[in-house]
Amino acid sequence: xxxxxxxxxxxxxxxxxxxxxxxxxxxxxxxxxxxxxxxxxxxxxxxxxxxxxxxxxxxxxxxxxxxxxxxxxxxxxxxxxxxxxxxxxxxxxxxxxxxxxxxxxxxxxxxxxxxxxxxxxxxxxxxxxxxxxxxxxxxxxxxxxxxxxxxxxxxxxxxxxxxxxxxxxxxxxxxxxxxxxxxxxxxxxxxxxxxxxxxxxxx
Amino acid sequence: xxxxxxxxxxxxxxxxxxxxxxxxxxxxxxxxxxxxxxxxxxxxxxxxxxxxxxxxxxxxxxxxxxxxxxxxxxxxxxxxxxxxxxxxxxxxxxxxxxxxxxxxxxxxxxxxxxxxxxxxxxxxxxxxxxxxxxxxxxxxxxxxxxxxxxxxxxxxxxxxxxxxxxxxxxxxxxxxxxxxxxxxxxxxxxxxxxxxxxxxxxxxxxxxxxxxxxxxxxxxxxxxxxxxxxxxxxxxxxxxxxxxxxxxxxxxxxxxxxx
Numbered sequence: 380x381x382x383x384x385x386x387x388x389x390x391x392x393x394x395x396x397x398x399x400x401x402x403x404x405x406x407x408x409x410x411x412x413x414x415x416x417x418x419x420x421x422x423x424x425x426x427x428x429x430x431x432x433x434x435x436x437x438x439x440x441x442x443x444x445x446x447x448x449x450x451x452x453x454x455x456x457x458x459x460x461x462x463x464x465x466x467x468x469x470x471x472x473x474x475x476x477x478x479x480x481x482x483x484x485x486x487x488x489x490x491x492x493x494x495x496x497x498x499x500x501x502x503x504x505x506x507x508x509x510x511x512x513x514x515x516x517x518x519x520x521x522x523x524x525x526x527x528x529x530x531x532x533x534x535x536x537x538x539x540x541x542x543x544x545x546x547x548x549x550x551x552x553x554x555x556x557x558x559x560x561x562x563x564x565x566x567x568x569x570x571x572x573x574x575x576x577x578x579x580x581x582x
Numbered sequence: 583x584x585x586x587x588x589x590x591x592x593x594x595x596x597x598x599x600x601x602x603x604x605x606x607x608x609x610x611x612x613x614x615x616x617x618x619x620x621x622x623x624x625x626x627x628x629x630x631x632x633x634x635x636x637x638x639x640x641x642x643x644x645x646x647x648x649x650x651x652x653x654x655x656x657x658x659x660x661x662x663x664x665x666x667x668x669x670x671x672x673x674x675x676x677x678x679x680x681x682x683x684x685x686x687x688x689x690x691x692x693x694x695x696x697x698x699x700x701x702x703x704x705x706x707x708x709x710x711x712x713x714x715x716x717x718x719x720x721x722x723x724x725x726x727x728x729x730x731x732x733x734x735x736x737x738x739x740x741x742x743x744x745x746x747x748x749x750x751x752x753x754x755x756x757x758x759x760x761x762x763x764x765x766x767x768x769x770x771x772x773x774x775x776x777x778x779x780x781x782x783x784x785x786x787x788x789x790x791x792x793x794x795x796x797x798x799x800x801x802x803x804x805x806x807x808x809x810x811x812x813x814x815x816x817x818x819x820x821x822x823x824x825x826x827x828x829x830x831x832x833x834x835x836x837x838x839x840x841x
Contacts, residue, residue, distance in 0.1 A: 497824035497826075498685075498824045500826070530638075531637055531638040534668060570640075571634050
């Protein structure tokens with residue numbers, strides 16, 4: 380092992396060092412991935428390198444909904460088949476994937492890229508709320524669906540957005556908060572149960 | 583005798599950090615163990631049985647298993663969920679400010695039951711009607727008392743003379759009030775009006791029932807807020823992050839009511 384803490388600049392150590400920076404990858408995993416790639420074919424290594432490179436080259440944020448996209452505006456915003464009077468607000472691009480997987484929502488999206496979190500120093504200007512308000516300027520949008528997480532930060536962001544958007548005369552709705560499918564009632568917490576009872580529907 | 587592998591404690595969740603795919607590191611404030619950190623596994627998945635019991639500003643009975651480094655949460659049952667606070671933007675922001683202060687002013691594993699009770703009472707106060715600015719000021723003053731920074735509000739901290747009912751100054755670095763004779767020697771001190779001094783002294787010597795009985799105007803409320811926040815910032819040697827958010831909300835409300 381090296382005595383100094385700065386990694387050697389040879390290819391192996393450099394790659395280990397780079398992998399080590401990735402989320403969830405510690406020094407041992409980084410070593411394993413690096414040695415795997417060393418033994419892999421040149422073609423495989425090149426594909427990986429190109430995929431990483433094209434990620435940075437081609438991906439940017441959609442100028443309308445702030446989702447990550449290769450073309451601007453993104454395919455969802457360009458799609459004429461989608462309901463243009465509804466905008467669903469989510470915290471991160473991955474949330475759109477989850478919602479799209481259901482296939483039930485046909486409107487547009489808006490990605491905030493975060494949630495208001497005062498104790499982490501994330502305020503209203505650090506998430507993409509201004510872009511959203513700009514979108515609401517014309518009268519085409521009739522409903523805004525708040526689909527932020529049901530964590531404290533997500534709830535707080537939803538409350539804040541409601542305060543900004545409701546005065547514009549646009550209908551503001553929140554995803555129903557209640558019991559997840561496939562769970563047992565006895566384990567539900569007070570907040571979830573309270574909201575499940577308040578939000579109960581005609582059977 | 584070996585310590586048992588698992589234990590149970592009351593706790594209020596004051597901070598959470600994401601860890602790996604679906605886990606969280608929670609910072610819990612407890613009556614007898616002080617501030618502790620624990621790993622809660624899987625709580626970011628929707629079907630987690632525990633996540634609702636371990637959300638920020640929730641008062642829960644938590645079971646933990648000792649780990650080599652961090653303890654692991656094995657169970658949780660909500661005692662009070664403070665739903666009123668969580669349903670309101672301003673109240674949530676106030677509560678987050680309170681938890682941030684507790685987190686900043688405490689070190690791990692130092693028992694301070696009085697502070698736990700204060701935190702719990704403050705959360706309950708936030709759920710009730712009334713002026714929340716006063717609740718926050720009362721909390722700040724008593725928090726400082728409980729962590730050993732109680733400001734001296736009756737005597738001049740330089741000459742020890744009893745303060746007269748006039749505009750005296752507050753010195754953050756000396757931790758108390760200065761009489762008009764001594765304040766020119768302390769350039770970092772700032773003036774505090776007679777009424778603000780009265781409110782601060784009243785808060786320092788009363789229990790929290792005083793909050794409901796007191797009515798003060800917006801200007802005085804702002805002055806007291808500023809006196810306290812400057813002292814707190816001096817003690818912490820940094821900005822309180824959620825205070826900036828509270829300020830932004832106050833500013834918006836002020837503009838909305840004016841316009």
